[in-house]
Amino acid sequence: MSNQKTTIYNAGSMFTEAQWNTRKLEGEALRKLFPDFEVLNPVDFDTNQAVRPTNLDIFEKDYEGLSKSKYVIIEIDGWDSGTHMEYGLMFEQALHNSNKYLFCVMSDFRVPQGLLKGEIPGFGINEMISGSFFYPPLNQGEVPQLIVCSSHAKAREAIKAIEDGQTQDYCQRFDKKFLYTRDDMYHGFEKNDDRKKA
Incomplete structure (x- = not known):
């Protein structure tokens, strides 16, 4: 029997004070909820504390941590290209690896509000990323390997449910990806041409 700890990797942007502090708080919450796990939080890595780490130092440390992790939480609706690359690598x-799970956090509060008719949305995500959420090989069974969560807290709950075997109605409880298949999540225009009759 292996004594290797289960590993969680926390991926997200951390360049501003707000981002840095958020990643720190997320790491603390993960360690509190999963005291026996190894929590890899790049904001704590030596490469992000050193004065001048090389690009290769950063990549190798991050890639090693990502590769060994069973669970990867990803701030997917940010604009950090490094985080998006981490997502692509882990995808x-x-x-x-059927024992690897991705939790994409989309916490923009505007998304579940829907859009005003005729308005241009003030948020967005590249279709290459959002399309990947629905890729069938990662959406099999009661617990899919790719879950879209509304918050980091919800992602933590989703991991805990897997670990505790509490997977009944798992997708309904944790995976909100199908919210984005509704037409009004993309635009508010009528599909036919008889819009307003004089």
Whole structure:
């Protein structure tokens, strides 16, 4: 029997004071909820504390941590290209490892509000990313490997449910990806041309 700890990786932008503090708080919450797990939080890595780490130092440390992790929480609706690369790398790894789970956090409060008719949305996510949420190989069974959560707290709850075997109605409780398949999440225009009759 292996004594290796289960590992969680927390991926997200951390360049501003607000982002840095948020990542720190998320790390604390993960360690409190999962005291026996190894929590890898890049904001705590030496490469992000050193004066001048090399690009290769940063990549190697992050990639090593991502690759060893069973659970990866990703701030997917931010604009950090590094976080998006981490998602792409882990997406591919999950396709070849059924014991790897990705939790994409989309916490923008405007998303579940829907859109005003005729308004241009003030938020967005690249279709290459949002399309990947629905890729069938990662959406199999009662607990899919790719879950879209409304908050970091919800992602933590979703991981705890897997660990505790509390997976009944799992998708209904934790995975909100199908919210984005509604037409009014993308635009508020009528599909036909008989809009307003004079």
